[in-house]
Amino acid sequence: VDLGAVVANAQALAERLGGVARVAPVVKANAYGHGAVPVSRALAAAGFGPFGVATVDEAIQLREAGVGGSIIVLYEPPLGAFPDAAQMGLDITLGDPRTVELVSQRPLVERERLRLQLKIDTGMTRQGLRLDDLEALRLPLGVLAGGVRGIWTQFADGADRDLTDVQLARFDDAVATLRNLGIEAPRHVAGSAAVLAGVGRRYEFARPGLSLYGAIPVEFSEHIGPAGIELRPAMAVRARSVRLADVPTGTAVGY
Numbered sequence: 272v273d274l275g276a277v278v279a280n281a282q283a284l285a286e287r288l289g290g291v292a293r294v295a296p297v298v299k300a301n302a303y304g305h306g307a308v309p310v311s312r313a314l315a316a317a318g319f320g321p322f323g324v325a326t327v328d329e330a331i332q333l334r335e336a337g338v339g340g341s342i343i344v345l346y347e348p349p350l351g352a353f354p355d356a357a358q359m360g361l362d363i364t365l366g367d368p369r370t371v372e373l374v375s376q377r378p379l380v381e382r383e384r385l386r387l388q389l390k391i392d393t394g395m396t397r398q399g400l401r402l403d404d405l406e407a408l409r410l411p412l413g414v415l416a417g418g419v420r421g422i423w424t425q426f427a428d429g430a431d432r433d434l435t436d437v438q439l440a441r442f443d444d445a446v447a448t449l450r451n452l453g454i455e456a457p458r459h460v461a462g463s464a465a466v467l468a469g470v471g472r473r474y475e476f477a478r479p480g481l482s483l484y485g486a487i488p489v490e491f492s493e494h495i496g497p498a499g500i501e502l503r504p505a506m507a508v509r510a511r512s513v514r515l516a517d518v519p520t521g522t523a524v525g526y
Contacts, residue, residue: 274313276503288472297480299325308336327352330361357384366390366398375411388421391445393438395425405448416453429465430494464488
């Protein structure tokens with residue numbers, strides 16, 4: 272694994288964002304197989320963050336390895352994991368109306384320790400609070416307002432400009448609704464395909480994943496074509512030859 276390539280890719284993506292949105296690297300699934308701890312350390316040393324992971328366990332691994340700053344758990348964890356997340360200073364995503372209600376009912380001393388991220392479902396339909404949910408959750412969201420550290424959404428296809436325009440309009444409506452409830456926090460919407468397509472750069476953060484490691488998302492290639500950016504593959508697989516043989520032309524070689 273070439274950590275220098277990962278850092279160079281992050282810098283190239285930051286330039287693509289025009290210096291407006293900051294790169295918040297996604298290092299879930301062991302940094303897509305590249306090693307979450309060494310990748311996060313290298314990126315943190317280069318000034319990048321916060322980091323996005325899938326689970327509380329992944330985030331705790333980074334904390335125990337000395338990775339500081341904000342770490343966002345991008346998928347809503349079970350309620351039983353909230354105390355560990357609070358102890359480790361992790362940002363926890365809330366994406367289900369029932370969870371918002373339950374967390375708002377926790378004792379004040381517990382709520383004050385939580386760092387929360389609100390995920391808005393604008394069309395990905397994986398998880399997230401819909402706009403009508405926000406209206407119905409005015410009271411519990413008001414209770415949690417002081418602990419909200421971020422507001423975000425996820426694109427169904429970050430390279431489809433028509434679809435992302437629809438999702439961005441819904442997201443902005445949700446942000447306006449939350450602002451009326453006293454909730455204002457950094458926003459992030461763009462994954463790799465959207466970053467390469469120049470979508471979502473007006474918000475505070477972007478969350479590239481695959482592109483950090485030198486891969487162009489297939490949906491970008493299908494919709495737009497060449498990315499016009501130099502990304503370096505961060506992983507090479509090498510093996511030592513176990514046998515070399517000179518044989519006549521036409522010799523059969525089986526599997």
